[in-house]
Amino acid sequence: MQIQKEEIRGGILEAAKEEFLAVGYRHASMRAIAERVGITAGNIYAYFNNKESLLDAIVSPTMAKLQELISNVSKDGILMTEPTIAELAQQITDVFLQNRLQFLILMYGCSGSKYEHIRQEFTRYAAFRIETELLPRLSRKTQSRLLAEAIAESLLSGIFYLFSRFDGDEKTLRQNMKDFLMLTLYHGTELL
Amino acid sequence: MQIQKEEIRGGILEAAKEEFLAVGYRHASMRAIAERVGITAGNIYAYFNNKESLLDAIVSPTMAKLQELISNVSKDGILMTEPTIAELAQQITDVFLQNRLQFLILMYGCSGSKYEHIRQEFTRYAAFRIETELLPRLSRKTQSRLLAEAIAESLLSGIFYLFSRFDGDEKTLRQNMKDFLMLTLYHGTELL
Amino acid sequence: MQIQKEEIRGGILEAAKEEFLAVGYRHASMRAIAERVGITAGNIYAYFNNKESLLDAIVSPTMAKLQELISNVSKDGILMTEPTIAELAQQITDVFLQNRLQFLILMYGCSGSKYEHIRQEFTRYAAFRIETELLPRLSRKTQSRLLAEAIAESLLSGIFYLFSRFDGDEKTLRQNMKDFLMLTLYHGTELL
Amino acid sequence: MQIQKEEIRGGILEAAKEEFLAVGYRHASMRAIAERVGITAGNIYAYFNNKESLLDAIVSPTMAKLQELISNVSKDGILMTEPTIAELAQQITDVFLQNRLQFLILMYGCSGSKYEHIRQEFTRYAAFRIETELLPRLSRKTQSRLLAEAIAESLLSGIFYLFSRFDGDEKTLRQNMKDFLMLTLYHGTELL
DNA sequence: AATGAATGAGCATTCATTCAT
DNA sequence: GATGAATGAATGCTCATTCAT
Numbered sequence: 001m002q003i004q005k006e007e008i009r010g011g012i013l014e015a016a017k018e019e020f021l022a023v024g025y026r027h028a029s030m031r032a033i034a035e036r037v038g039i040t041a042g043n044i045y046a047y048f049n050n051k052e053s054l055l056d057a058i059v060s061p062t063m064a065k066l067q068e069l070i071s072n073v074s075k076d077g078i079l080m081t082e083p084t085i086a087e088l089a090q091q092i093t094d095v096f097l098q099n100r101l102q103f104l105i106l107m108y109g110c111s112g113s114k115y116e117h118i119r120q121e122f123t124r125y126a127a128f129r130i131e132t133e134l135l136p137r138l139s140r141k142t143q144s145r146l147l148a149e150a151i152a153e154s155l156l157s158g159i160f161y162l163f164s165r166f167d168g169d170e171k172t173l174r175q176n177m178k179d180f181l182m183l184t185l186y187h188g189t190e191l192l
Numbered sequence: 193m194q195i196q197k198e199e200i201r202g203g204i205l206e207a208a209k210e211e212f213l214a215v216g217y218r219h220a221s222m223r224a225i226a227e228r229v230g231i232t233a234g235n236i237y238a239y240f241n242n243k244e245s246l247l248d249a250i251v252s253p254t255m256a257k258l259q260e261l262i263s264n265v266s267k268d269g270i271l272m273t274e275p276t277i278a279e280l281a282q283q284i285t286d287v288f289l290q291n292r293l294q295f296l297i298l299m300y301g302c303s304g305s306k307y308e309h310i311r312q313e314f315t316r317y318a319a320f321r322i323e324t325e326l327l328p329r330l331s332r333k334t335q336s337r338l339l340a341e342a343i344a345e346s347l348l349s350g351i352f353y354l355f356s357r358f359d360g361d362e363k364t365l366r367q368n369m370k371d372f373l374m375l376t377l378y379h380g381t382e383l384l
Numbered sequence: 385m386q387i388q389k390e391e392i393r394g395g396i397l398e399a400a401k402e403e404f405l406a407v408g409y410r411h412a413s414m415r416a417i418a419e420r421v422g423i424t425a426g427n428i429y430a431y432f433n434n435k436e437s438l439l440d441a442i443v444s445p446t447m448a449k450l451q452e453l454i455s456n457v458s459k460d461g462i463l464m465t466e467p468t469i470a471e472l473a474q475q476i477t478d479v480f481l482q483n484r485l486q487f488l489i490l491m492y493g494c495s496g497s498k499y500e501h502i503r504q505e506f507t508r509y510a511a512f513r514i515e516t517e518l519l520p521r522l523s524r525k526t527q528s529r530l531l532a533e534a535i536a537e538s539l540l541s542g543i544f545y546l547f548s549r550f551d552g553d554e555k556t557l558r559q560n561m562k563d564f565l566m567l568t569l570y571h572g573t574e575l576l
Numbered sequence: 577m578q579i580q581k582e583e584i585r586g587g588i589l590e591a592a593k594e595e596f597l598a599v600g601y602r603h604a605s606m607r608a609i610a611e612r613v614g615i616t617a618g619n620i621y622a623y624f625n626n627k628e629s630l631l632d633a634i635v636s637p638t639m640a641k642l643q644e645l646i647s648n649v650s651k652d653g654i655l656m657t658e659p660t661i662a663e664l665a666q667q668i669t670d671v672f673l674q675n676r677l678q679f680l681i682l683m684y685g686c687s688g689s690k691y692e693h694i695r696q697e698f699t700r701y702a703a704f705r706i707e708t709e710l711l712p713r714l715s716r717k718t719q720s721r722l723l724a725e726a727i728a729e730s731l732l733s734g735i736f737y738l739f740s741r742f743d744g745d746e747k748t749l750r751q752n753m754k755d756f757l758m759l760t761l762y763h764g765t766e767l768l
Numbered sequence: 769a770a771t772g773a774a775t776g777a778g779c780a781t782t783c784a785t786t787c788a789t
Numbered sequence: 790g791a792t793g794a795a796t797g798a799a800t801g802c803t804c805a806t807t808c809a810t
Contacts (some may be wrong), residue, residue: 003769026219030805042807043770051805112219138375146357146364150372154350161345165338180342183330184376197793222780234782235795245779389790398776410603426786427791435784496603522759530741530748534756538734545729549722564726567714568760581772606801618803619774625800 009047011037016054017101025055025105026112055105055113062102063115065095070125085129086181089159093177096163097170106159119156126152134185158184201239203229208246209293217247217297218304247297247305254294255307257287262317277284277321281351285369288355289362311348318344326377347376348368385457393431395421400438401485409439409489410496439497442561446486447499449479454509469513473543476513477561481554503540510536518569535563542568585623587613592630593677601631601681602688631681631689632653638678641671646701656698661705662757665735669753672739673746683736695732710761731760 015036020026030051034041048054071090096103106118131148158180166173207228211220222243226233240246265280288295298310304326323340350372399420403412414435418425431439453475480487490502515532542564550557591612597605606627610617649664672679682694701744707724734756742749 006260008769010208029803031803040771041805042772045806046769058284111216146354147368147371147375149357150350150353150368151375153353154346154372157349158342158346162338165341176339176342180346183339183343184346200794221778223778231794232795232796233780237781238794392790413782415782424792425784426793429785430790495600529737531755531759532751533741534734534737534752535759537737538730538756538760541733542726542730545726546722549725560723560726563723564730566732567723567727584773605799607799616775617801618776621802622773641774 003004008037008039008043012039012044012047012054013058015059017105018106020058020109021101023095024109024111025051028054052113053113055110057111059102059115062095062099062106063118065099066092066106066118066122069095070121079150085134085155085185086178088126088129089155089177089181090174092159093163093174096166097173098164100166104160104164108164122156123152130155155181155184176186193331200229200235204231204236204239204246205250209250209297210251212247212297212301213293216301216303217243218303244305247302247307249296251294251302251307253290254287255310257291258284258295258298258310258314261287262313266317276317277347277377278328278359280321281369281373282366285355285366288358289365292355292358296352296356297303300356314348315341315344318348322347347373350376390476392421392423392427396423396428396431396438397442401442401489402440404439404489405485408495409435412537419524439494439499443486443494443499444492446479446483446490447502450476450487450490450502450506451481453479455503469510469518469539469569470562472510472513473539473561473565476549476556477558478542480550481557484547484550488518488548492548506540507533507536509541512538539565539568584613584615587751588615588620588623588630589634593634593681596631596634596681596685597677598685600628600685600687628689631686631691635682635686635691638671638675638682639694640706641675642668642679642694642698645671646697650701661702661710661731661761662754664705665753665757666750668735669739669750672729672742673749674746676739676742680736680740698732699725699728706731731757734760755760 012033015033018032019036022028028051030041030044033054034044044054048057073091084154106115110116110118127145127149130146130151134151135144135148156168158175162173162176162180204225207225208220211225211228214220215224220243222233222236225246226236236246240249261283264284298307302308302310319337319341322343323336326343327336327340351369354365354368354372387407389486396417399417400412403420404418406412412435414425414428417438418428428438457472457475463537490499494500494502511529511533514535519528520530520533545556545561546564591609592604595609595612598604599608604627606620607617609630620630624633625692635756645667649667682691686692686694702722703725706727707720710727711720711724735753738749738752738756
């Protein structure tokens with residue numbers, strides 16, 4: 001019975017992941033999720049308090065990993081020079097590969113939930129790193145904060161796009177990621 | 193009376209623009225829009241046929257300009273080398289400066305409407321230009337289509353981010369745009 | 385001004401007649417009527433208290449004529465043998481020819497209004513005449529009331545159908561009416 | 577539970593039948609139907625997809641029987657002389673007796689639905705039979721099509737009127753039907 | 769644990785009607 | 790007299806959530 005319960009619980013989580021990714025948190029209906037599992041909508045509430053709890057159960061571990069990631073790479077203080085953004089991208093890729101659907105839900109499908117600002121947080125953090133580590137190395141001075149944010153947003157969008165198109169081929173993903181970062185961040189010197 | 197009518201009509205358009213931008217077309221409610229104006233939901237229908245017409249009234253002129261822009265820059269055929277993407281970005285900026293909220297609604301808030309694929313079209317077009325004009329100039333061969341798409345997505349995200357953060361200072365916007373493109377596209381040689 | 389007022393009033397009546405006939409009283413919208421006249425819906429209320437008053441203004445004279453017709457032919461009491469149903473049909477035809485749209489509205493398009501039972505009244509009256517004048521001449525006894533009603537309903541439906549298909553040719557209408565009544569009431573002896 | 581569900585489903589069907597018959601499909605409101613059952617409007621949608629499905633569930637079997645009936649009696653081609661209209665009326669009566677409210681809804685209350693032309697179809701079919709089989713036997717020539725239609729309309733109205741007044745006494749219904757048809761079609765020779 | 773049943777608030781939309789101007 | 794503006798109740802329908810069984 002405990003085993004069966006876990007099966008159902010897992011089924012709900014799986015179905016919800018698919019549904020949230022397919023139509024987004026706001027547009028996902030409990031009925032549709034229940035149908036995917038083959039149970040009734042009401043029964044979901046035996047396992048989760050409500051729709052938001054269901055989302056929580058799905059993304060909060062991933063969310064924790066992402067925040068841990070951010071806090072880890074921030075530990076050494078403002079003036080650190082390593083890890084570079086490329087290394088950070090690799091670490092994000094690792095998290096993604098271990099939590100694919102959850103990651104994509106967080107980045108693309110959680111509008112309407114309390115997680116809807118997670119992407120912004122990422123952008124803000126990346127912008128901070130770019131502003132303090134990348135821009136100072138440029139000769140000309142710029143209104144740095146906003147530019148850094150645009151670069152961060154741009155960078156993350158490209159990375160997340162590659163994630164969203166991931167087809168199971170990890171090697172290609174990592175190569176594309178590397179190429180993308182080389183081209184947009186390190187001026188493609190390796191590629192030219 | 194005519195003045196008052198135009199005032200209300202304008203008020204509805206303004207409120208709808210805000211609401212569409214805030215929560216997106218799909219989740220914008222006619223009641224919420226009406227409340228912003230201080231009228232009842234039914235009254236909106238004295239001015240616009242339905243929710244879609246309201247969106248149309250807001251974004252269709254901007255939409256036309258954007259499609260004209262795409263068709264114009266596509267005219268010379270596949271082999272053109274000019275205008276460069278940077279020049280294209282400038283033209284997009286011009287359209288944006290004349291239609292700020294409309295532009296942002298089209299790019300961020302029109303899911304659920306007939307305009308929901310406009311951003312994709314932009315990305316697809318940019319990816320095509322990048323794949324045929326930019327990537328071939330690199331020495332190493334890459335799985336070019338996907339990479340081009342990632343770069344396109346990245347590029348547009350950065351551009352649109354600057355738009356979304358525009359505070360009225362056109363000069364700064366244009367400078368940031370230039371800096372951003374230099375850094376991500378032209379390897380920042382001017383800036384280094 | 386008085387002249388203009390009468391013009392508008394007449395225009396509203398004309399438009400309402402058309403609308404009521406086209407879609408029925410219940411389904412007719414004040415806005416649609418106003419549009420036919422080229423005025424605003426609100427302005428109709430300067431001439432008529434409400435939708436029902438508008439219907440009243442259109443059909444009540446005809447209604448009066450019809451009730452007068454019924455009361456006239458009923459005057460002589462229960463046992464009269466004349467006018468025959470055929471003569472009654474002729475008198476109804478006269479009223480119809482003088483009040484075509486009004487008549488058809490009363491018969492086909494007044495559901496939802498206080499006139500919606502007028503057709504029933506006709507049927508009831510005709511049934512009474514049929515029961516007291518026609519059925520007694522038959523040799524076999526029948527459950528007469530209900531049969532009389534069915535015959536009445538049938539008779540009126542045929543008559544009203546001819547009215548509804550009237551194309552302006554009065555002579556043909558009267559001939560069809562005669563033929564129809566001969567065939568259904570008087571056993572078509574003239575025609576056979 | 578299954579029993580209760582069937583009870584409610586049946587209750588909805590019963591309430592809808594009454595409502596459709598009382599005010600017609602178009603003006604029947606889901607809320608009004610729900611009130612008759614003692615549930616909320618939304619709950620109806622747990623049993624039926626939408627208003628049209630609800631009507632379908634009520635009348636489509638009857639509709640099928642009626643169309644089968646028409647197609648059966650049409651099988652032998654244009655020149656058949658049997659079954660006579662009286663026999664056809666008997667067959668219609670059989671269908672009616674098995675589907676009373678459904679039949680009446682189809683004939684009187686389905687305007688606004690996809691079934692709204694069923695009565696017209698009946699009339700058209702009856703008019704065709706009358707024009708090709710009955711009128712040619714008359715000595716004098718008439719503008720036959722219109723007259724046939726009037727007779728058809730008349731005939732069906734009488735038949736349907738008897739249906740609408742049916743009180744459960746099948747024998748009386750059949751007798752009245754026979755008397756009515758004798759009187760209007762076969763000139764009442766049996767009765768005189 | 770699981771279900772079927774039910775709710776009530778919400779949605780876009782329509783429309784007869786009112787009213788200040 | 791006429792208008793434009795506005796209302797409020799009603800429509801069919803959806804959905805997260807609750808609850809007795």
